[in-house]
Amino acid sequence: MIENIDTINIASQIHRTYSTESLQVNKRMQRYVIFSLILNFFIIILNVNNKNFKYFKNIYINMKTFYNISIYLSLVVIAILVTNGITTNLFTNNVFAQIQQNQMQLQQQGQSQQTNNQTPLILHDPSSLQGSFFTMDNMAFSHQIASVNGIQMHYVIGGHGDPIVLLHGWPQTWYAWHNVMPALAKNYTVIAPDLRGLGDSSKPSSGYDAKTTAEDIYQLVSQLGFNKIFLVGHDIGALPAYAYAAVHPNNVSKLVLMELTFPGYTPPSIPGNPGRWWVAFHQVPDMPETLVQGKEREYLTYFFKGLAYNPFAITQSDIDEFVSHYSAPGGMRAGFEYYKALPQDAKEIKELASSSKLPMPVLALSGDIYPILGGDLPGSSTFNSIQNLSLATNLHGIIVPLSGHWIPEEQPMFVTKQLNNFFGQNNTTTTNTK
Numbered sequence: 001m002i003e004n005i006d007t008i009n010i011a012s013q014i015h016r017t018y019s020t021e022s023l024q025v026n027k028r029m030q031r032y033v034i035f036s037l038i039l040n041f042f043i044i045i046l047n048v049n050n051k052n053f054k055y056f057k058n059i060y061i062n063m064k065t066f067y068n069i070s071i072y073l074s075l076v077v078i079a080i081l082v083t084n085g086i087t088t089n090l091f092t093n094n095v096f097a098q099i100q101q102n103q104m105q106l107q108q109q110g111q112s113q114q115t116n117n118q119t120p121l122i123l124h125d126p127s128s129l130q131g132s133f134f135t136m137d138n139m140a141f142s143h144q145i146a147s148v149n150g151i152q153m154h155y156v157i158g159g160h161g162d163p164i165v166l167l168h169g170w171p172q173t174w175y176a177w178h179n180v181m182p183a184l185a186k187n188y189t190v191i192a193p194d195l196r197g198l199g200d201s202s203k204p205s206s207g208y209d210a211k212t213t214a215e216d217i218y219q220l221v222s223q224l225g226f227n228k229i230f231l232v233g234h235d236i237g238a239l240p241a242y243a244y245a246a247v248h249p250n251n252v253s254k255l256v257l258m259e260l261t262f263p264g265y266t267p268p269s270i271p272g273n274p275g276r277w278w279v280a281f282h283q284v285p286d287m288p289e290t291l292v293q294g295k296e297r298e299y300l301t302y303f304f305k306g307l308a309y310n311p312f313a314i315t316q317s318d319i320d321e322f323v324s325h326y327s328a329p330g331g332m333r334a335g336f337e338y339y340k341a342l343p344q345d346a347k348e349i350k351e352l353a354s355s356s357k358l359p360m361p362v363l364a365l366s367g368d369i370y371p372i373l374g375g376d377l378p379g380s381s382t383f384n385s386i387q388n389l390s391l392a393t394n395l396h397g398i399i400v401p402l403s404g405h406w407i408p409e410e411q412p413m414f415v416t417k418q419l420n421n422f423f424g425q426n427n428t429t430t431t432n433t434k
Contacts, residue, residue: 137182141190143200148219149212154200155193155220159185162253163226164423165217166192169235169259170335171300171326173199175318176234179412184419188230193220195237197334199325208337210345214243218251227251230423234258234408236338238382239345242391246352249359254423255392257382258365259405263346265385273374278303282339289333296327306372307405314409349389358392363422365415367403396422 133142141158156174164184168176174192184190194201196213207213217240221229231252233241238260245252261267261276269275282288292299297319304319305311326332366380383397398418403410 136178139182139185141181141185146220146223148223149216151196151204151216152202153193153196153216153220155191157189157191159188159190161188162230163189163191163221163224164230164232165221166190167195167217167233167237167241168192169237170338171303172322173325175321177408180408180416183416187420191221191224193217195240197330197337203330203334208334209341209348210239210243211247211348213240214247216240217244218248221251228253230254232256232258232419235260235405243348243352245358245360252360254361254363255358256363256365256419256422257386258407259367259382261381262349262385262389262391263342264349265388267381267384273377276373279339279342282336283342288336292332296332297323300326304406307370308410309367309369309402309404310410314406318409349391353389353391357390359394361394361396361422362386362392363418364395364397365407365418366397366399367405367407368399368401370404
């Protein structure tokens with residue numbers, strides 16, 4: 001805003017200087033006009049009484065000549081005065097009009113920059129998102145809508161380079177990746193969709209199994225013109241990520257699966273661990289929607305805080321963002337549909353694995369500490385379930401230190417480093433590290 005103030009001060013100074021000089025010129029011309037008028041008045045008197053002033057005949061002749069000249073000069077002076085006044089007004093008006101226009105442009109730019117420095121909350125009208133741009137950590141992204149597999153899918157895209165597709169989990173949206181997207185976008189084209197039924201994507205009554213949701217993503221990637229991608233899935237987003245890679249192995253260079261115990265695998269019981277009670281609860285027809293209606297914030301906050309090693313990693317504004325979508329009509333129902341589809345997912349995974357294992361390198365990332373599950377859990381249920389179900393031939397496992405379930409939010413720098421390392425190197429061994 002300092003630039004605006006300086007510009008106005010300069011304009012004011014120009015106006016004062018120009019007006020002062022014009023005023024001085026005007027005063028000199030005004031004195032000349034007054035003198036001319038007096039002289040003209042005197043000559044008129046002489047002209048009227050020239051018979052009585054024969055003695056001044058020669059003076060009269062000379063003055064009459066001067067009189068004619070002064071008439072023309074007076075007219076010229078008057079024209080100059082009028083023109084000068086008009087020009088002064090036009091000049092100053094134009095200056096201030098230009099200054100005002102520049103000031104408005106600067107204010108608009110300032111407002112745009114303030115807006116772009118923040119990640120905007122997502123609207124519930126998908127059509128209003130189409131093509132809108134924003135920035136996160138000075139990296140540009142845009143909201144887009146695509147018609148895929150019979151639904152309207154909202155996604156965010158930005159960056160440049162080889163494509164990375166990020167699939168979020170429950171109860172989240174594309175926004176789950178907002179802490180890692182800017183860093184990844186420096187070297188990759190980042191694509192973060194809202195899964196079927198979630199966020200700003202449309203909410204059909206069916207199609208929440210792994211193979212159908214994988215087809216959603218495959219059609220989206222095909223529309224964008226990519227034949228080969230890096231694919232990342234977190235929580236329930238790991239289900240379509242696996243199915244995508246299993247059905248289209250030639251289209252996935254490398255696969256990262258985070259924080260999902262794949263259906264069909266039952267982890268060993270741990271004393272004092274209450275287990276993931278919500279998995280069965282969410283599969284009960286109609287009951288979860290009824291019980292949590294009007295209490296969406298309290299219910300979802302329980303998971304955001306209880307499954308995090310650092311309960312402050314997901315901020316209140318983050319929770320507001322997610323709750324705004326899941327408390328919208330059909331939001332919670334669509335989320336529960338993913339849990340109701342788990343038995344079908346188990347069958348599909350078994351069928352896909354029986355035909356062939358994933359040929360590409362696979363990285364399994366798991367959290368370490370889950371307060372509502374009793375704290376520090378041994379091993380990695382993600383790695384163990386993939387290995388036990390024989391889903392991949394080239395599997396790597398890493399347990400993310402000081403993190404709970406929400407790995408991209410709790411340890412974004414660590415996740416970004418691991419993804420960059422994994423996508424940028426050759427991977428040939430099966431390991432599980434902590």
